[in-house]
Amino acid sequence: MSITYATIGTNWITDSWILAAQKAGKWKLHAVYSRTQEQAEAFGKKYGCSKYYTSLEQLASDSDLQAVYIASPNSLHYEQAKQILKAKKNVILEKPATSTVKELDELFRIAKEQGVYLIEAYRHIQEANYKLLKKLVQEEKRLGTIYGASFTYASYSSRYNNVLAGEKPNIFSLDFSGGSLVDVGVYPVTFAVALFGLPKTQTYVPFICPTGVDGGGVGILHYDGFGVQINNAKGYQSNAPCEIYGEKGTLTINATTDISTLKHFDPKSKKTEELAGSYKTVEKPNVNMEEEAVEFARILLEKDTKALGELEEISRNVVKVTSDMRRQGGVVYPADRQ
Template structure:
């Protein structure tokens, strides 16, 4: 029998384990530790050597190579999962069934059906499933959200252009004839689900669910998309998204409204939110300080703080709002994949 730990609502850090040992897991562990809200209690990897290497790096000696044993561990309240995309569903399902909260790196699952099942299990078990869209937890994103929702800066929205196009060194492997994880159909890869979900979730968090969507991708030789242009159709306006792992863009993000244009440096790590006034032809910086971290890590501290708060306070209202974003985003990305014949093994089950 699995016994769930009871935490003091304000004091004890949340004991958790990691599944996955790549750079994003490094970023999460560092951010979670810095926040003071989490305690790395255990590390899982398929091999003892990988577990030992990652655990030593982060000062954790409690190592697992069995998911069954990890699920049964009574000293863990949560699990952070950042394994290859195709493994997310089964691993998260096992941890949720064991009564553990799950923080699941994006994309949460390969299909909407898998995500629906995980949210159903989480509710039955009384635990939280939280998809790690770190950027919508940033203070400057929340500032932008307030300004747009209150129509203080822009008034009615006329449209938006969002960008996340960054050349991946792994695309060199694709060009060399290899098939790295994120460019593999079998592992539920591709630019849309790895990079495109950032601007898509950015748009969904700001504007809600679109009426429809279309995608014109560049298809790699491995069968996944290397990047492309997405159009999200809303009532009265559209959002254009340029996403890629096979080419780079230096363009900012822009949101157009009746009272001017909001210029944002990117969809993640937001350090600048400028309001350009059409009458004065001048811009005003509105952004506050942002969490800058040393590369190759990315900012996940604000996310770590908010997720800990949701778990501690049992804030179902906040979790339901995040759940709705996750459901809309995967509905969009699955539709866009199917439009272009980008099908995973999970799509055929």
């Protein structure tokens, strides 16, 4: 049994999703939506798709559709997802799901009313090695009492060159709900929230681009007895590893996505042990989304409301945290004023 789906968005992340969905074996691409027929056809023909839409109303009314994967500019997520959910279609919504907590709560409410599922596409917390990390920290208590952590996703974006040249790419635009924190910062924030839950408070010190959004910054998530440093950027590069510190040692992870190393340092024996299993890789520019495609299909097909609820809680907590952090830094979207 497979899930018949359509896509909204024709960028590289949608390519990655389609390829991952093909590998997962539980998804069938049915249609492609784009603002122009030419763009929809050019994108869809690569995957043998022959049904194209330039109208969201017509897409939503397609009776053959069971789900829609949405990877449009951030500010469009809310209205597009709302329209699809109201048509009783499941939605896989790229991160960040919405610009505000209010918008996200509304989407989850509509999904429940219509009897369909809304899942935010956080790929990294579905990776096998992330799930292993979570087990080591939460179940096996490998580190004992947690003393702190440092999570990083800081990668210089080629589009930041456009910003410096006086342009305003969508991802660096307030009107499109852009900025570093919501684009790449959500990876380390979600990394922490899925491991430790909702922090008590959070702080954020960004640097602001000429376009008005954050080009990067450093934050702290405040938990009972420890803090988690968040370093994110699209305007500078960091190759620092991620670490979790505890009374029984340190866990060092190569990154917040595509985890390939997971090392435990024992302070008593002074020995380091590699704990990571194998991990999936794909050729650039695409990224590994196969594990999330497999899990999301399982949730939909098995109607696993427990797993759905856990992901919903993570999504809601992440948007609470990031919304507060960016507002502290003066990054305010049009949606914040609604």
